Amino acid sequence: MKYKPSLPEDNDNVSHDQPVREFVLLFSGITIFLLLVFWILGLFVDRAVDYISPEMEAMMFSSVGASASELEDGSDPRQAELQNMVDALQECTHLAYPLKVHLVDSDDANAMALPGGRIFVLNGLLDNVMSENGLSFVLAHELAHFKNRDHLRGMGRGIVFSTVAALMTGAGSNLTQLFTPTVGFSQAQYSQERESLADQQALQILGCYYGHVGGATEFFEAMKPDDKKRGNVLAHYFASHPEAVQRINNLHEMASTLNLAIGEVRPLPAILDAQE
C-alpha cells in the first residue's frame, strides 16, 4: 500500500452558519415566549389576588416586615398624625382596610404600600411637600394602591416572574441576566399602568375629602429634578413609575375632565412641618 498524503478539502465537523443570526433568533424567540407567559401568568396572579381578603392578607403578612430598628418609635407624634390623616382619607375610599402607618427614618422622599396593610412613609417625604393637601395626595395614592390591591399584584408578579425565569435558565446562571430586561420590562409596564390608575383615584379621594384638588401635584413638582438624573432614554421603559412631568400633566388633564377645582391648600400640620 502506498501512502498518498492529502488533506480533506472541507471541514465537515463544524457548521458554517452565522452565530450572530442564531443568537438573535434564539434570543428573540425566548423573549417573545417569556412576554407571553408573563402576561398570562399575570392574569392568574390577578385572579388569585381577588380571593385574598384584607383580613386574610393581614394574617398572612403579620410576621413579615421591616425589622424594628428600621422603624421609628411607635410613640412618635408625627406617626400618630399621619395615621389620623390616613384614617380620615380612608372614609373617601369606601373601603374598610386595616391600615397601619409607619414612619421610616430615611432621606429618600417616598411612601410605600406594603402587604399586610402597612404604609411606610419615608421621612424625606415630609420635607418635599408644602401643604397638608400635598401630603394627603401621596397618602391617598397609597390608599388607592390598597384599594386596587396593587401591592399584592406587584409582589405576586415579582415572585412568579423570577421563578419562571430562574426555572428556565437555572438560578444564578449567566442566562438569567439575559432575561432580566424582559422580566423588568414586563413588570415596569404593568407597574406604570397601576401607578397612573392610583394617581387618578388619589385625585378623586382628594376631591372627595377637601372638595378640591389643590396641592395634588406638589410632590411630583418637588421630584421633577430627580428624573433628569436618570437621563437615559431606555430607563423610562424599565422604571416602575411614570416620569414626574408626565404624572403632573396627567393629573391636570384628569382634574379638568373630572371637573375638579383647584382651591386653596391648607398648611401642613405643625407637628409634621420639617421647619419646626
Added chain:
Amino acid sequence: MEQLIIFAILLSLGYFFGRHAEKRHYKSILKREKHLVQLPTSASKYLLDDGRRIKRAHLVNGSMVVSVDYFKRILASLRNIFGGNVQSYETLIDRARREAVLRMKESCPGADQVINLRLETSSITKGRGKQIGSVEVLAYGTAVYFYK
C-alpha cells in the same frame, strides 16, 4: 441597567476576541497540517508498511486545553433551552482535536510513522461549569523510526 451594559460588553468582547482568536488558530492549524501531512498516522496497531526494520519506537503525545468565549457560552446555553445542534461548541472541539494531533506530530521530528493514535477528551471544569467552559483533548500514539 448597569448590569445589562456590562453583560453586553462582555458579550461583544467575547464575540470579537473569540472570532479573532479562532481565525488565527485555524490559519496556523491549516499551515502546520499541510506541512505535517507527510507523516503517516493511523489508528491501527500494525505498521503501515512492514517491509523495513524498526530502529526504535516510543510513546508520543500532544494535548491542548481550549476554552470557549463568553458569546459562545451564552449562545450554547440559549441552545440548551431549545435543544438541537450546539454549533457554537463545534469549532472549539475541532480546534482542540487538530491542535492536539499536530502537537503530537511535532513532538517526534524525524519519525517515519505514528501508529496506534488515540484521542481522549476531558472536561476540566466538571462541577464548575458555570464559571469556565474548557476541554482538554489529548492525542497519543506510538512513533516509529525505521533504519534507512
